[in-house]
Amino acid sequence: MKEKIKKHHLIALCLLCLTGTLCWLTGVQFLSMRKTDTFYPSPGLSAQTKLSDYFPQLADSPGDTAVYCFRGEEEGGNLLILGGTHPNEPAGFITAVLLLENITVSRGKIFIIPQANLSGFTHDDPFEGNPQKFSLETPGGRRWFRFGSRLTNPTHQWPDPTLFTNAAGQALSGAEVRNLNRSYPGKEKGHLTEQIAFGIMELIKKEEIDLSLDLHEAAPEYPVVNAIVFHENSAELAAIASMELQMEDIDIRMEASPPSLRGLSHREWGDHTPSMAILLETANASHGRLKGKPSEALIVEGKDPNYVKASKLGMLFVPYSKDGIPIKERVARHLAAVNALVSGLRELNPDQAIDIGNFPPAQTVNEQGIGLYLHPPK
């Protein structure tokens, strides 16, 4: 009898140790998402600030994110480029990183926020089974980047309401309260996500941004993909850019921002500031509902046999072959669109011209990969 009790204690101790080890391992893995990504700004960087410089309430909060500013010597237009509004749409984030690590500006000003919703980079969606990170090969080694969630981390903003009523009074599902691209124009005293949105609006106003770009990705089965979504104040610019892209054999559809679709960047930036507002979408299979096993390869190479089948069945809004849509192609598309929009801005308003040096060429990125233009890891 005595022996039996001893055995129970031993088993209990073993189980406790095993549980502790599992907790420690998963905890380490969970907390690894909080380790920040390292960027290597180009020598052309004029200043690195924080979003809290525009909205001090964000200081020391998980929503305070880096703002990279490139100021030209000559007066010109002011451009804002936002990546990482949705951290599970990596082409937007990587495009912003590629730009901040390469460009110089001789005329005008460019502000780059590569991780607009920084909190969203600190966790991933538990039921999606996505990898926490993905890597890109550079000539000097492999660089790793976080693959986060579409939404703000619930440990930073909790609980979600049953219904989220946005600033326009429209009711959305509760989780959308943590979606940055449903939270514009933001609220000074709102939830964290609304405060981030408010901070971005403050930046646009204080820096007198002429053109604001929000870089995204969407599932290939989503109708608004490979698209320029434009506020009516930037319709002409979008038309000029889409024609220029067509000349480069890049098919892009123009989609007007519906006035009733509230809370989104392409609507509220244009409605609440004088800035021209545009959102860009590329097609990412890892983002879709038809995907097979989520993996790092799916994020980077963009190959998925389910999407090949869906394409054959005519269910997609973009061409999709067995070669997939790799991240280099998606980033190249964003780069080409940014370039076309900047050139269109010059055509429309010569006073708002922006001269950019060392702009990573879209065609080279598409043919030779992103790594060529990424700083090697230290």
Added chain:
Amino acid sequence: MRKNIILVLALCFLLSPVAFAYKNAGENSPPFELPNLITSAGQSADVQMASVLAKRAGLNATLKKTATAEDLENIKTLTLVFGASLKGLGAAGIDVDQEKERVRELVSEAKKRDIPLLCLHLGGEARRGQLTDQLITEFLPFAQMAIIVKSGNHDGFFSKICEENNISLVEVEKTVDVLTPLKDAFK
């Protein structure tokens, strides 16, 4: 007298090429005049590209996506840009039937006022579809000329309507290539 007749005949003979030249010039002269009103048939964003093309071509054009008969005052050409978009219709706050009715009234009023109709289809194959085809079928027959992106005519849809209605059809490879024929179409 005989001398005079010979002189007159000689003059007629000499001047006839000039007269023919004038006649041909009349036939080949661009059919459209400015100012030009550009509007959409289907509310796709392609109408915006038409406006940019007109601007680049140096044409005095007014863009009004939901133009009505009242907007035809002092207008000498009506340009209709085909392309249906449910999002675009939603953004304009109208439904398909309202859009069809608007274009119907506009084209009818243009006809009453002898304002020629120029039709554009800029979206290629991607901007075809049941609703766009309905609009093309109903309104293209009233046009004097159509300029389209070639891939939109992959099934000969535009060719058939233009042949049946004696409409001049110009096909180009890309949207940006519309610029030259558009410029040439105006006096």
